[in-house]
Amino acid sequence: MFVLDTIIHRLKRGCETMAYPNGPAPALPDRHGGSLRVEAAKCVDGCMACVAVCPTEAIARPIFAKGADGATRRSAVLDLGRCIFCAECVAACPTQAIVQTRDHRMAVSRREDLLLGAKEQEELRLAGALGDELRRLLGRSLRLRQVSAGGCGACEADINVLGTIGWDLSRFGIQYVASPRHADGLLITGPVTKAMELALRKTWEAVPEPKIVIAVGACAISGGPFVGHAEHNGGAAAVVPVDLFIPGCPPHPLTILDGLLRLLGRLEGKPAGNAPAGKR
Amino acid sequence: MNSTTSFVQLANATSLPWAEVPAWPVAEFVRVTAAALERGGRLCAWFGVPEPMATVGPSKAEGPAISLVAIVASDAENILAVGRSAPFSGKYPALTPLNHQAHLFEREVWEQHGVEPEGHPWLKPVRRTAGTAPAVGEFFRVDGGEIHEVAVGPVHAGVIEPGHFRFQCAGEEVIHLEIALGYQHRGVETAMAGGPHRATLSQMETVAGDSTIAHTTAYATVLETLAGGEAPLRAQWLRAIALELERLASHTGDLGALAGDVAFLPTSAACGKIRGDFLNLSALLCGNRFGRSLVRPGGCGHDLEPARAQQLLSRLETHLADIEQAATWLWDAASVRARFENVGTVFASQATEIGLVGPAARASGLVRDVRYDHPAGWHRFAQAPVAVWSGGDVLARARVRWLEIQRSGQFIREQLASPPDGAVREDLLPAAPETLAVALVEGWRGEVCHVALTDAAGRFRRYKIVDPSFHNWTGLALALRGQAISDFPICNKSFNLSYCGFDL
Numbered sequence: 001m002f003v004l005d006t007i008i009h010r011l012k013r014g015c016e017t018m019a020y021p022n023g024p025a026p027a028l029p030d031r032h033g034g035s036l037r038v039e040a041a042k043c044v045d046g047c048m049a050c051v052a053v054c055p056t057e058a059i060a061r062p063i064f065a066k067g068a069d070g071a072t073r074r075s076a077v078l079d080l081g082r083c084i085f086c087a088e089c090v091a092a093c094p095t096q097a098i099v100q101t102r103d104h105r106m107a108v109s110r111r112e113d114l115l116l117g118a119k120e121q122e123e124l125r126l127a128g129a130l131g132d133e134l135r136r137l138l139g140r141s142l143r144l145r146q147v148s149a150g151g152c153g154a155c156e157a158d159i160n161v162l163g164t165i166g167w168d169l170s171r172f173g174i175q176y177v178a179s180p181r182h183a184d185g186l187l188i189t190g191p192v193t194k195a196m197e198l199a200l201r202k203t204w205e206a207v208p209e210p211k212i213v214i215a216v217g218a219c220a221i222s223g224g225p226f227v228g229h230a231e232h233n234g235g236a237a238a239v240v241p242v243d244l245f246i247p248g249c250p251p252h253p254l255t256i257l258d259g260l261l262r263l264l265g266r267l268e269g270k271p272a273g274n275a276p277a278g279k280r
Numbered sequence: 281m282n283s284t285t286s287f288v289q290l291a292n293a294t295s296l297p298w299a300e301v302p303a304w305p306v307a308e309f310v311r312v313t314a315a316a317l318e319r320g321g322r323l324c325a326w327f328g329v330p331e332p333m334a335t336v337g338p339s340k341a342e343g344p345a346i347s348l349v350a351i352v353a354s355d356a357e358n359i360l361a362v363g364r365s366a367p368f369s370g371k372y373p374a375l376t377p378l379n380h381q382a383h384l385f386e387r388e389v390w391e392q393h394g395v396e397p398e399g400h401p402w403l404k405p406v407r408r409t410a411g412t413a414p415a416v417g418e419f420f421r422v423d424g425g426e427i428h429e430v431a432v433g434p435v436h437a438g439v440i441e442p443g444h445f446r447f448q449c450a451g452e453e454v455i456h457l458e459i460a461l462g463y464q465h466r467g468v469e470t471a472m473a474g475g476p477h478r479a480t481l482s483q484m485e486t487v488a489g490d491s492t493i494a495h496t497t498a499y500a501t502v503l504e505t506l507a508g509g510e511a512p513l514r515a516q517w518l519r520a521i522a523l524e525l526e527r528l529a530s531h532t533g534d535l536g537a538l539a540g541d542v543a544f545l546p547t548s549a550a551c552g553k554i555r556g557d558f559l560n561l562s563a564l565l566c567g568n569r570f571g572r573s574l575v576r577p578g579g580c581g582h583d584l585e586p587a588r589a590q591q592l593l594s595r596l597e598t599h600l601a602d603i604e605q606a607a608t609w610l611w612d613a614a615s616v617r618a619r620f621e622n623v624g625t626v627f628a629s630q631a632t633e634i635g636l637v638g639p640a641a642r643a644s645g646l647v648r649d650v651r652y653d654h655p656a657g658w659h660r661f662a663q664a665p666v667a668v669w670s671g672g673d674v675l676a677r678a679r680v681r682w683l684e685i686q687r688s689g690q691f692i693r694e695q696l697a698s699p700p701d702g703a704v705r706e707d708l709l710p711a712a713p714e715t716l717a718v719a720l721v722e723g724w725r726g727e728v729c730h731v732a733l734t735d736a737a738g739r740f741r742r743y744k745i746v747d748p749s750f751h752n753w754t755g756l757a758l759a760l761r762g763q764a765i766s767d768f769p770i771c772n773k774s775f776n777l778s779y780c781g782f783d784l
Contacts, residue, residue, distance in 0.1 A: 006546050006609055016553060029560065031567030031582065055482040084482055086573050146439040150464050152489030152780050153441060154570045157533075160439045161559075164552030178437035195413050195463045196442055199434045225482035231467035249482075249572065250489070253556075 033100035040075030058082035084249035107259030129265030150190030185212035287361035293656035295717035326385035381635035407462030414462035415444035441779035464783035472743035488781030494723025506711035515579035520658035529558035579705030620675035624771035638726020650722035747781030
């Protein structure tokens, strides 16, 4: 065998990189469900069905507002940063106040943009691009140092998968690098365990300015399935400033890629992928 | 106090009342356990159960009391055995000098409960949780003018979990490697006390995120056993299929990573994509590429209806053909074989001594596989041949993975051809009180062991998880002895162990 065979085999396979974002996005699995939409106005007074089934206590029903009749109402608020997308609440809700949108796009710039439920805030508020100066510096070449700080390996796996031939992250000028000195920012997974806190802080300090931080997955945003445990910091934002939050457990590779491209302003003028028609 | 001389036997995925677990004074218990291991037993789990202070009496001053529990597998007889010590506190004679399988287990018990195994050769924490980082502390050191030390981690060069490796080298040659973990510790076991809680199932799904099906199957089996029943057959069938899909994805990823480490890019590139294809088959079952929301106590969260099964089979055939081609390129390349052969060898005697499990053990010629040795669930009715390769080197570990890819593919084909009827989920009855239940599952890394002990109310009094990585990290350290330090990456990838599964 040999080198020639290898080359011929390879040529036969052709280009295996997907057309997205210039073409259609790969379809999400039919049971995936995508992002969530919460319309608290549909909540029945006194109903706690969703609150009781949520494993990560992502849903609360605080006193929300006084209605026209002067009575206080309790409306559901769902924190997509804690959500692990098990969809137990979707199944439990008697009034379809919580529904799946099948939209893969979920990255936001501010933590509070992940809170769903209130009027005009039924869906998350997607992140915009970086400011002009950062975009000029990083828009065509972004080097990221990944730090796993208590992640289960799934977020890491789907970050890794973006580097494979199917996704080919490097065609966007985005690359994972070994040294923080070579990086423009950090890609953090895991709730930031106490044991990793120092290492994460040192890695962040070693990245030259200007730098960005991206938190990937429910753990890195809130602690995820381990929310409330004393052994971790409840997410990356407790240790370093975060510029982009990408929810999921783990986020689908398409969701992560959307977040990265969104941040760099590389999706402007592109089709919205598999977002439901009418919302593109 | 029970005066029998041997452990009580139970099969995988069964339970027995805590009162029927024979107990010995701790020194005697250590001897009985050593004798059981000496007869060819394998230590699946060794852990402490906190005891109420009242049962201890005068030794109260020495700290909180615990009972030690040992689960020993006799693979040849297809049986497990369990025994325990009487409650004690303070010190006890260590088991490790008598059998090295206990090495990390005894350090863990010491760290968790404060009882000191006297005579343990290297007593230090396994995942220090408070204060300084795990790698801050004493390491085994080799002295001499030619010796230098290399420290790697916790943050590594690639997209990979954190851990710390400390090499003692003479030039390029590694004389000793010590691995310090604990960076991923999220408090999984502590949180189980008094459970199951609302978050418990999600935590079981993320003990090791690439082994979700293995860990959730073990967890669900424990709960079903405690309830005195089992999941519907159709759910057991579906779990068995999902377990092999998990194996296919991970083994494919590993072959690609090994190819990448020896700069053989065709297989590396192809496997990266094919791994994703297999993950997407898991997503076809449940919507999630890592099998989240599939296994549920009492059954499965989703069914595999005929049209979906047909789609699964046809996509599986495509991906199996792809991986066959990518693997053929790998095995045909002399440059790859030259890099894999005689690198990172773990001899069968060493593997037995430290209690290796999974593909790493089978690559050292040991015939051990939970699906075959301790069949539970669907594996009582359907098995894949155990994939064994002798040699113990990187090549052998890669070869075992390739054999398992082929056999997992064939297993799924066979199962899809004969689906059992019925529901996929049933309501779970309450757990029996004061009962011990054990479940072993052969995950893609090896034996996943879950042990639950319930209190008087049927809640978890103690829940012990042993990820296969807990057995196997020592194997990686041994594989490095006498190797060039530049071979660490391929040795590491050939084991591909879990940090979070170890750290819990």
